[in-house]
Amino acid sequence: MRVSDSMMHELATRGVANNRESLFEAQRVASSGMRVEKPSDDPVAASLARGTKSRERRSDAVAKISNEAVDRLQAVDDTLGNVGDIMSRARELAVQGANDHVSANDRSAMASEIAALRAELLNLGNTKIEGEYVFSGLSVDRAPFDATGAYLGETQLKEIEVGPGLRLATQVSAADIFGASGGTNPFTALDDLEAALRANDGDAIHASIGGLSASVDQIANGRANAGGQQQALMQAAAAAERVRDEAIRRRADLVEADPVESFTDLVKAEGALREALAIAARMPPPSLAEMG
Amino acid sequence: MSSLFGLLNVGATGLHAQGFGMGVASQNAQNANTVGYTRRDVRFDPISPPPDGGGGVAVRGSRRVMDQFLERRLLGATAAKAEASSRSEALSVLDRVLADVEGGLGASLDDFEVALSELTGRPADPATRGQVLATAERLAVAFNQAAQEIDRTRADIDTQIEREVDGINETLRSIGELGVQIQKSEIGGREASDLRDRRDQLVRELGEKLPVEVIAEDSGAIQVLLGGGPSLVNPDGSVAQLSAQPDATTGAMHLFRTTSGVDQDVTAYADSGALGGLVAARDGALADSEAALDQLAFDFAAAYNTAHAAGYGTDGVSGRNLFTPIAAVDGAAAAFSVSTDVLGEPDRLAAASDPALAAGDNRNALALAALADADIARGGRMTAQESLGALVSEAGQAIRGAHLDADFADDAAAQIQSMRDSVSGVSVDEEMIALSRYQRGYQASLRVVQAADAMLQELVNLGR
Numbered sequence: 118m119r120v121s122d123s124m125m126h127e128l129a130t131r132g133v134a135n136n137r138e139s140l141f142e143a144q145r146v147a148s149s150g151m152r153v154e155k156p157s158d159d160p161v162a163a164s165l166a167r168g169t170k171s172r173e174r175r176s177d178a179v180a181k182i183s184n185e186a187v188d189r190l191q192a193v194d195d196t197l198g199n200v201g202d203i204m205s206r207a208r209e210l211a212v213q214g215a216n217d218h219v220s221a222n223d224r225s226a227m228a229s230e231i232a233a234l235r236a237e238l239l240n241l242g243n244t245k246i247e248g249e250y251v252f253s254g255l256s257v258d259r260a261p262f263d264a265t266g267a268y269l270g271e272t273q274l275k276e277i278e279v280g281p282g283l284r285l286a287t288q289v290s291a292a293d294i295f296g297a298s299g300g301t302n303p304f305t306a307l308d309d310l311e312a313a314l315r316a317n318d319g320d321a322i323h324a325s326i327g328g329l330s331a332s333v334d335q336i337a338n339g340r341a342n343a344g345g346q347q348q349a350l351m352q353a354a355a356a357a358e359r360v361r362d363e364a365i366r367r368r369a370d371l372v373e374a375d376p377v378e379s380f381t382d383l384v385k386a387e388g389a390l391r392e393a394l395a396i397a398a399r400m401p402p403p404s405l406a407e408m409g
Numbered sequence: 410m411s412s413l414f415g416l417l418n419v420g421a422t423g424l425h426a427q428g429f430g431m432g433v434a435s436q437n438a439q440n441a442n443t444v445g446y447t448r449r450d451v452r453f454d455p456i457s458p459p460p461d462g463g464g465g466v467a468v469r470g471s472r473r474v475m476d477q478f479l480e481r482r483l484l485g486a487t488a489a490k491a492e493a494s495s496r497s498e499a500l501s502v503l504d505r506v507l508a509d510v511e512g513g514l515g516a517s518l519d520d521f522e523v524a525l526s527e528l529t530g531r532p533a534d535p536a537t538r539g540q541v542l543a544t545a546e547r548l549a550v551a552f553n554q555a556a557q558e559i560d561r562t563r564a565d566i567d568t569q570i571e572r573e574v575d576g577i578n579e580t581l582r583s584i585g586e587l588g589v590q591i592q593k594s595e596i597g598g599r600e601a602s603d604l605r606d607r608r609d610q611l612v613r614e615l616g617e618k619l620p621v622e623v624i625a626e627d628s629g630a631i632q633v634l635l636g637g638g639p640s641l642v643n644p645d646g647s648v649a650q651l652s653a654q655p656d657a658t659t660g661a662m663h664l665f666r667t668t669s670g671v672d673q674d675v676t677a678y679a680d681s682g683a684l685g686g687l688v689a690a691r692d693g694a695l696a697d698s699e700a701a702l703d704q705l706a707f708d709f710a711a712a713y714n715t716a717h718a719a720g721y722g723t724d725g726v727s728g729r730n731l732f733t734p735i736a737a738v739d740g741a742a743a744a745f746s747v748s749t750d751v752l753g754e755p756d757r758l759a760a761a762s763d764p765a766l767a768a769g770d771n772r773n774a775l776a777l778a779a780l781a782d783a784d785i786a787r788g789g790r791m792t793a794q795e796s797l798g799a800l801v802s803e804a805g806q807a808i809r810g811a812h813l814d815a816d817f818a819d820d821a822a823a824q825i826q827s828m829r830d831s832v833s834g835v836s837v838d839e840e841m842i843a844l845s846r847y848q849r850g851y852q853a854s855l856r857v858v859q860a861a862d863a864m865l866q867e868l869v870n871l872g873r
Contacts (some may be wrong), residue, residue, distance in 0.1 A: 118831055119831050119832070119836065120831065120836065121441075121448075121830045121831060121833075121834025121835055121836045122441045122442075122834065122835055122836055122837050123441070123442070123830045123834045123835070124827050124830045124831060124834060127823070127826070127827065127830070128827075131823060154508065155504035155505075155507075155508050155805075155808075156503065156504055156507050156508065156801045156802070156804055156805030156808065157501075157503075157504050157805050157808035157809045157812060158805075159805070160801070160802045160803075160804075160805025160806045160808075160809055161802060161805075163507075163509065163801050163802070163805050164798040164799065164801045164802035164805070165798070166509060167509055167515050167794065167797060167798040167801055168794065168795070168798050170509060170515060170516070170519060171515070171518070171519055171522070171794045174519040174520075174522070174523050175519070175522055175523060175526060175781065177523070178522075178523040178526035178527055179526065181527065181530070182526065182527055182529065182530030182531075185530055185531070186530065247534075248533070249533060249768075249769060253769070254769075255763070255766045255769045255770045255771075255772075256765070256766045256769055256770075257533060257768055257769025258533070258768045258769060271766065275532075275769065275770075275771055276771075276775065277529050277530050277771075277775075278526075278529060278775055278778060278779060281779075281782045284775070287530070404837055404838055404841070405837070405838045405841035405842065406438075406837050406838070406841055
């Protein structure tokens with residue numbers, strides 16, 4: 118083949134230009150640590166990476182709201198513990214007061230304690246955490262119990278979505294615990310006991326023990342349920358965190374550069390450019406023009 | 410046997426011819442680095458000896474050494490290279506718009522979905538409500554910016570197309586004029602190599618802008634066809650003028666050829682060259698991406714508005730929009746904004762499904778958050794995130810395709826250029842050899858003259 122001067126110059130120029138381009142790309146990857154920064158770097162990986170980012174962020178949010186719900190349920194559980202203590206104490210007093218040897222005076226003193234316990238119970242029933250009534254169901258800004266102990270809250274509980282279509286309640290069912298939907302109303306039980314004590318009616322006092330016991334059981338059940346809810350939410354949070362971590366790993370696989378590989382590529386590109394430059398440095402080729 | 414004076418003449422033709430040869434070889438060597446220069450070779454013819462002629466050598470001029478087939482292939486390859494590189498350059502905006510960075514469209518969409526998810530956990534919390542509105546506004550800004558960037562790029566492309574068309578018209582006129590000049594100059598029979606070189610260089614420049622085919626006649630007349638179709642330069646030197654105009658309804662760019670006052674739509678022929686690449690980017694991937702972005706913005710606003718209007722703010726009012734309702738898909742991304750129904754009023758965010766419960770009710774927030782998993786985009790086939798992912802993939806493929814096309818076309822053009830240079834390029838060494846050859850020829854001719862002179866001398870002495 119006939120080789121013109123421009124062919125030789127063009128070859129050297131292109132060799133240097135191509136290798137410079139390769140080196141630039143290798144430098145970009147090595148310095149940023151990212152294989153894919155723009156859609157065109159790898160369209161499919163960039164598209165998949167978008168999905169992993171979305172999954173990461175949303176799973177993180179689910180974990181966050183689940184953990185917050187767990188914390189709130191823990192606080193509610195403490196309150197329920199206090200409620201249980203009140204009812205246990207009331208039952209104790211009822212058992213004591215039912216004894217025929219207890220004087221009317223003592224019963225009257227007991228009645229006063231019961232009245233105090235009832236006031237405390239009303240207080241606990243209207244507990245607010247972060248400005249929200251915890252036993253009101255969805256109507257968080259309405260006090261769930263009035264002075265008579267009637268339930269004014271909602272039976273509908275707040276739920277959060279922990280997975281597509283999978284929802285968990287983040288409130289305890291106050292209606293069940295406080296007997297608004299069947300069962301025993303603790304306020305009524307206390308009222309009955311107090312009235313019986315004041316009336317110095319041994320039989321009536323005895324009769325109130327059953328209601329008090331039922332209420333204590335009801336509250337214990339409620340706490341157990343709340344514990345189960347916490348458990349489920351904790352599991353959901355853990356699952357969401359796993360999904361999040363997996364998404365982060367997957368994204369790293371998709372868009373990040375392997376440090377060893379990117380460094381090797383950099384060294385290779387440098388070597389190739391050095392060779393191309395060595396060839397270019399030998400330009401112009403030997404010629405008759407210089408041998409005149 | 411010719412006369413001695415005849416012999417002197419033979420020597421003179423030789424001196425002239427070798428000198429001419431040296432001139433051409435020198436010119437070749439000097440133009441080794443001249444773009445568009447085609448090396449010349451010298452055409453000598455022997456002159457018949459007496460009695461038919463005087464003997465010696467006749468100079469028939471010089472001629473450009475070229476292969477028409479390679480020249481044609483080079484034109485095509487240059488056009489393809491320019492097409493791919495201008496297309497990939499024009500599309501690079503999409504890489505910027507769709508890059509997954511903080512504040513980008515994808516990240517803003519994430520932020521908004523996360524804020525709604527958190528709203529389901531804390532529907533009554535003013536800070537969480539405020540966060541939803543803030544992320545909605547950021548999402549709107551991201552949509553607007555993406556639309557603006559694409560819009561600005563299109564405006565830039567339009568300006569560029571206009572400039573290219575002006576340049577092309579200028580080039581067409583020059584090619585036409587040169588064609589006429591060449592024909593005039595070559596009436597004497599000698600090739601007007603310089604004019605032809607200039608004309609061919611202009612054709613090559615034209616070939617970078619548009620796909621052209623050249624029909625060259627021996628007379629020097631030339632016809633330039635656009636993509637093998639309509640004529641741009643006629644053999645008589647008359648030229649057509651091009652103009653570019655976007656379609657009033659579709660907005661797609663159209664290219665028109667005007668000859669004697671008549672416009673012809675020649676867009677379909679101009680599918681290569683830098684101009685073809687610009688039009689392909691503008692009305693191809695760029696328009697597609699913009700349409701997909703608009704559709705997403707439109708679907709997104711509609712879906713979230715429907716869900717939002719169904720719920721109640723803490724003030725117990727329903728029927729409010731979250732985003733400003735968008736009338737048309739076209740331009741939806743640019744028009745995307747947070748509705749004044751809720752702007753700056755986090756209380757009005759409809760998290761509740763029951764006006765009586767308002768503050769604590771998160772059921773409508775759940776419905777809003779669930780839209781992240783709902784197929785609200787691309788005709789109900791994809792979630793918003795999936796639709797964005799598909800857009801990233803489609804645009805990425807288009808840009809990557811343009812990059813690959815550019816690399817391939819670049820290699821192909823370099824290869825053909827090399828083949829062309831192999832034929833038409835200057836080799837300085839060859840010219841050096843030619844120089845010494847003509848030098849030797851010159852010496853030989855000189856010897857002939859000397860010999861004839863000596864013989865004449867002898868003849869004169871004989872008469873004494």
